[in-house]
Amino acid sequence: MHYRTLGRTGLKVSEVGLGSEAFVNQDDVFAQNLIRAALEAGVNYFDLYNPEPYIRSSFGKAMEGQREKFILQAHLCSAWIDSQYKRTRDMGEVKAAFADLMSRLNTGYIDVGMIHYVDEQKDFDKVFGGPVIEFAKEQKAAGKIRHIGMSTHNPRIAIQAVKSGLVDVVMFSVNPAYDILPPNEDINTLFKAETYQGPDVLSSTDPERQALYSLCESQGVALTVMKPYGGGALLKADESPFGAAMTVLQCLHYCLTRPGVATVLAGAHNQEELMQAAAYCEAPDEEKDYAQLLSSCPAHPFTDKCMYCGHCAPCTAGIDIATVNKFADLCEAQGTVPETLREHYAALEHKAGDCIACGACEGRCPFGVKIVEHMEKAKGIFGA
Ligand code: SF4
Ligand code: SF4
Numbered sequence: 066m067h068y069r070t071l072g073r074t075g076l077k078v079s080e081v082g083l084g085s086e087a088f089v090n091q092d093d094v095f096a097q098n099l100i101r102a103a104l105e106a107g108v109n110y111f112d113l114y115n116p117e118p119y120i121r122s123s124f125g126k127a128m129e130g131q132r133e134k135f136i137l138q139a140h141l142c143s144a145w146i147d148s149q150y151k152r153t154r155d156m157g158e159v160k161a162a163f164a165d166l167m168s169r170l171n172t173g174y175i176d177v178g179m180i181h182y183v184d185e186q187k188d189f190d191k192v193f194g195g196p197v198i199e200f201a202k203e204q205k206a207a208g209k210i211r212h213i214g215m216s217t218h219n220p221r222i223a224i225q226a227v228k229s230g231l232v233d234v235v236m237f238s239v240n241p242a243y244d245i246l247p248p249n250e251d252i253n254t255l256f257k258a259e260t261y262q263g264p265d266v267l268s269s270t271d272p273e274r275q276a277l278y279s280l281c282e283s284q285g286v287a288l289t290v291m292k293p294y295g296g297g298a299l300l301k302a303d304e305s306p307f308g309a310a311m312t313v314l315q316c317l318h319y320c321l322t323r324p325g326v327a328t329v330l331a332g333a334h335n336q337e338e339l340m341q342a343a344a345y346c347e348a349p350d351e352e353k354d355y356a357q358l359l360s361s362c363p364a365h366p367f368t369d370k371c372m373y374c375g376h377c378a379p380c381t382a383g384i385d386i387a388t389v390n391k392f393a394d395l396c397e398a399q400g401t402v403p404e405t406l407r408e409h410y411a412a413l414e415h416k417a418g419d420c421i422a423c424g425a426c427e428g429r430c431p432f433g434v435k436i437v438e439h440m441e442k443a444k445g446i447f448g449a
Contacts, residue, residue, distance in 0.1 A: 066107025067346045071327045072287030074212045074233050076136055076176065080321055081342050082110030084291060084330035088120045096123035102336045106343035110136045110328045112236070112289070114181060114216070116145035116162060121169035128172060138177035138214060138234065138289060139166055141201060142192075152182050156196050163200075167209065177234045177289075178210030183226070184219045184251075193229055202231070216291070219249065220277040227277070227286045235281065236330075238292040239320045240299055241359055242306050244270045270370060279398035281325030283406070290320045290329040297332075307362040311355060313338075317345045318353035322373045324391055350375070360431030371434050377426035383415040386426055386436060393417075393443040402446060410447045417443035 068077045083103045088096050100123075103111070113124055128135050144153045144162035153159060166175075178201055183189050192198060192215075204210040214234035215226045226232045246254070281288050298304040299311045311319075313331075320329045331342035345353070356374040371390040380386055392410050396402045410416070420440035427436050 066343065068109075069327045070287075071110075071136070071289075072233060072281070072325075073285035074177075074287065078110040078136055078287075078289075078328045079108045080328055081106075081108060081317065081345055082112065082289065082328040082330045083108050083339065084112050084332050085115050085120065086332055087334045088115060088123065089117065093119065093123045093126070096120065097127055099333075099336060099339065100124070100127040102339055103343075104131075104134055106340065107346075108339075108343065109134060110289070110330070111138070112179075112291070112330045113137060113139040113166075114143055114179070116140075116143045116150055116165075118145060118165065118169060121166055125169050125171040128170065132172055136176045137170075137172075138179045138236065139170070139175045140179045140181040140216070142181040142197060154188070154191060154195075154197055156200065159197060159200060163204070174209055174211055177212045177214040178204060179214040179216050179234070179236055180232075181216055183215055183217050183222055186222065189222050189225060193226070193231070198231060214289075218243075218292075220271070220273045223277050224273070224280060227280050227284055232286065234287045234289055235277075236289045236291055237277070239288065239290045239323055239326065239329075240293055240295045240316060241311075241319050241355070242295045242299060243292070244274050245306075246271060270372075275394075276398055278324040278326075279395045282395055283399055283403055286325070287327040288323070288325045290326055292332070293317060293320045293329050294332060307359060309358055309362070311358060312352070313341050314345055314348050314353045315355040315358065317342060319355050321345075322375075322387070324373075324395060356431045360433075370432065371439065372432055374431075377430045377434075377436060380415070380420075381423045381425050382419040382421055384417065384419055384440070385413060385415070386440075388413065389417050389443050390434075390436075390439055393439065393446050396446050407447065410449075416449040417441070417447065418449045420444075 067080045069080055071078045142153055142159050144151045144158045183192055201213045212233040213231055215232050216236035217223050218238045223235050223237055293316045294300050299316055302310040317329050320326055333339035333342055356376040373387045373391050375387045377386050392406055395406055417440040422437045
């Protein structure tokens with residue numbers, strides 16, 4: 066397993082984390098076995114959005130005596146009312162659900178207190194202008210929440226959360242299908258096949274999503290990814306908007322090559338699926354490569370935009386082209402060259418200025434990126 070820094074929290078998290086859909090309608094034996102298998106595979110980042118009491122209790126049991134092995138993002142505003150899941154902003158329900166969570170987890174703290182599922186502007190205004198965020202801040206001050214997070218499917222909302230300066234982690238739905246859609250307050254559009262034939266669908270990454278990824282990277286706000294497989298649709302040829310099935314490894318690699326992403330919460334429903342995802346770190350590059358598949362999709366060819374896939378390597382001059390392009394794009398998105406990026410760039414062994422314009426890389430780029438021009442542009446930005 067490889068580990069990344071969870072943005073400005075400084076926590077070291079496994080590139081592959083475990084989402085918690087798997088635990089629904091299962092029992093404690095199943096939960097203990099899946100959590101144990103995850104720990105053995107090196108997974109240390111766990112999402113717990115579920116309000117179901119027995120799932121919370123199962124996590125509490127699994128953490129007993131080994132709390133330090135878990136980095137837990139558990140959700141606020143996700144309650145169990147009348148034996149049903151409820152997303153709530155009612156403070157009585159929010160507080161009761163949090164008390165239940167802490168008691169069942171039997172821990173003094175949760176690492177990331179994730180404000181649950183804010184997709185609409187009206188809801189965002191209510192959450193960040195009202196008692197929910199105040200409650201989160203109080204719990205943080207009391208040490209029960211180490212960091213505040215927010216989950217959303219809407220990049221416009223995510224950007225506002227990052228700009229508020231209050232959240233250190235954003236749980237966001239990332240995959241190549243959602244990335245070609247403009248922001249939407251209705252999550253259901255993400256799952257409908259018609260959406261991907263609609264007039265709003267782009268031929269490359271939506272600019273607001275791109276802006277979110279860049280903003281997170283520059284602000285040190287970590288993205289933790291949900292729905293990396295598009296709810297499973299990307300893994301099936303007849304459901305994928307690209308007309309071909311992606312593999313688990315390709316989906317994970319796509320997410321982990323977006324700026325700002327720290328970990329991907331694999332939607333594993335059993336140990337076998339978990340192991341498939343956990344194999345990511347040891348898998349050869351060719352098994353992770355999503356470039357050919359996405360670039361050959363006639364409807365959404367992702368042209369003229371570096372996807373940071375690394376398919377153009379090796380460079381004759383030794384330049385890490387994907388990384389140089391990523392740094393240059395981050396600067397462009399911010400309209401400035403932040404000191405941290407300048408330092409990261411300075412640490413690269415080979416700079417854009419080393420490009421000898423041999424053109425070898427351009428023939429290997431499936432997305433038709435004019436790499437020589439990009440290297441010149443990067444040289445102009447960084448001065449080397
Ligand atoms: S230039 Fe092309 S091949 Fe290279 S990282 Fe970007 S998209 Fe991939
Ligand atoms: S054109 Fe420049 S970036 Fe591409 S392989 Fe040649 S030296 Fe490397």
